[in-house]
Amino acid sequence: MAAEKDMPDAAPPPDPSLSRTAAPDTANSSSTPSQTIHIGTRKSLLARVQADEVVRHLKAAWPQHNFEVHAMSTTGDNNQSTALHKFNEKALWTQELEVLLQSGELDLIVHCLKDMPTQLPKDLVIGGITKREDPRDALVIKPSLAGKYRTLAELPAGSVVGTSSLRRIAQCKRFYPHLKFTDVRGNLGTRLAKLDDPQSEYSAIILAFAGLNRLGMGERITQHLSKLSGGDERVKELVHAIGDERTTREGLAERQLMRTLEGGCSVPIGVETEWVSRKGLHDTGVGIGVKPAEEYHKLTGIAETDLGDEEGKESEAMELTDELIMRAIVISLDGTDAAEVEARRRITSRQEADEFGFEVAKQLVAKGADKILEKIQLDRGIIQDQGNA
Known part of the structure; x- marks a missing residue:
C-alpha cells in the first residue's frame, strides 16, 4: 500500500x-x-x-x-x-x-x-x-514444545500465548478459553526471540502469515489461523x-467498515473479504444483493486449516465472479460478547465497495457492536484517567 x-x-x-x-x-x-x-x-x-x-x-x-x-x-x-x-x-x-x-x-x-x-x-x-498476501493469522509454537503440539486447541490449559493484536486476543479468548492470551510487543524477530527463550512464559505466539512468509520464516508456522x-x-x-484492482476493492470495503465503527488496530474488530468463485456461485444459486450468507460459510473465528489448502487457488482465481463476501466480527475484550455478520454483494466499482463496507457496519451495529465498542472506550478512558491522576 x-x-x-x-x-x-x-x-x-x-x-x-x-x-x-x-x-x-x-x-x-x-x-x-x-x-x-x-x-x-x-x-x-x-x-x-x-x-x-x-x-x-x-x-x-x-x-x-x-x-x-x-x-x-x-x-x-x-x-x-x-x-x-x-x-x-x-x-x-x-x-x-x-x-x-x-x-x-x-x-x-x-x-x-x-x-x-x-x-x-x-x-x-x-x-x-x-x-494481497495470505491474510490469515499464523501460530508459532515454542521449539521445545513443537514436537508435542501444533494447534491452539492442543495446547494444555493455562498455556500462555502472546500476540500484539487486541483483535486476536479477543477472538482467541472466545474460542480458546482454556488458554491465557497476553500482549507481546516488538518487531517480528524480537517476538520470535521472546518465544524461543527457554525461560520465557510463552508457549506460542500468533503472528501474521504474510510477515513470516515475506521474511522467509514460513517453516516456523504450525497452524494457519483462520499515502x-x-x-x-x-x-x-x-x-x-x-x-491490484480486486485487492483494492477488498481493502476499501474493509476500511469503510472500520471507519464507520471508528475502529483501528487498537480495537477488537475482525474483518475479511473474498470473491465468490464461479463454481461457488453455481452451487449456491443465490441472487445478488446484500443479505445474510450463513448458508455459504459459518464464521467461526480463527480457522484451523491444513497447510496444503492453497492447492488449486491459482486456477480458481481465474474463475472469480464480481460478488464479494464480507465476514466481520466485533468481540468484547473478555471474549464473552460478540456481534458477527456475513454478507455478500456484487461489487463492480470502488464506490460500491465503500457502500458495502458501510452497509455491513450498520448490520453489526444492529447486532450490538456499538455497545461492545462503547464499553471498550469507556474502560480505556477510565484507565487513562487513573494514569493521569
Whole structure:
C-alpha cells in the first residue's frame, strides 16, 4: 500500500482511492523523463522488505525512473513496552512519515494496510494497494514444545500465548478459553526471540502469515489461523500501474467498515473479504444483493486449516465472479460478547465497495457492536484517567 500527497489546487478523489478506477495494462516507460522518486517506510526489517518489494514492482513498470527508500522510526517503533490498545493515537506507525510526505521530502510512503489509520489527513490519499498476501493469522509454537503440539486447541490449559493484536486476543479468548492470551510487543524477530527463550512464559505466539512468509520464516508456522496525494498525477500514475484492482476493492470495503465503527488496530474488530468463485456461485444459486450468507460459510473465528489448502487457488482465481463476501466480527475484550455478520454483494466499482463496507457496519451495529465498542472506550478512558491522576 502506498500513500501520496494531495496538491492544494486539485480536487481529491473519494478517500481512499485513486481518481481512475482501473490500472493501465502497461506502464508507459518511454514518454516520461527520468525522475528520482523518494519513498518512505519504517525502519523494521519487515517494513524494508515490503518497501523493496514495491520498488521492484515500480522499477518493472517504470524502468526509466530511480527509486530511493528512506527509513525512519515511528511512535509505535519507539515505544515497545505499551500494549497497542492503550495508545490513544490512531496513527502509531504512520504519523512521522506523513509529516515528511506533506512537506514534500517524500513522494510516497509504503505501509501495511492494517497499520493505516482509517481516517487519513485531508491532503493524503491511498494511491494503490498491491496484490494481497495470505491474510490469515499464523501460530508459532515454542521449539521445545513443537514436537508435542501444533494447534491452539492442543495446547494444555493455562498455556500462555502472546500476540500484539487486541483483535486476536479477543477472538482467541472466545474460542480458546482454556488458554491465557497476553500482549507481546516488538518487531517480528524480537517476538520470535521472546518465544524461543527457554525461560520465557510463552508457549506460542500468533503472528501474521504474510510477515513470516515475506521474511522467509514460513517453516516456523504450525497452524494457519483462520499515502498518496490526490493531485500529484505524476506519483499517482506510478503507483497506479502496480495496483491490484480486486485487492483494492477488498481493502476499501474493509476500511469503510472500520471507519464507520471508528475502529483501528487498537480495537477488537475482525474483518475479511473474498470473491465468490464461479463454481461457488453455481452451487449456491443465490441472487445478488446484500443479505445474510450463513448458508455459504459459518464464521467461526480463527480457522484451523491444513497447510496444503492453497492447492488449486491459482486456477480458481481465474474463475472469480464480481460478488464479494464480507465476514466481520466485533468481540468484547473478555471474549464473552460478540456481534458477527456475513454478507455478500456484487461489487463492480470502488464506490460500491465503500457502500458495502458501510452497509455491513450498520448490520453489526444492529447486532450490538456499538455497545461492545462503547464499553471498550469507556474502560480505556477510565484507565487513562487513573494514569493521569
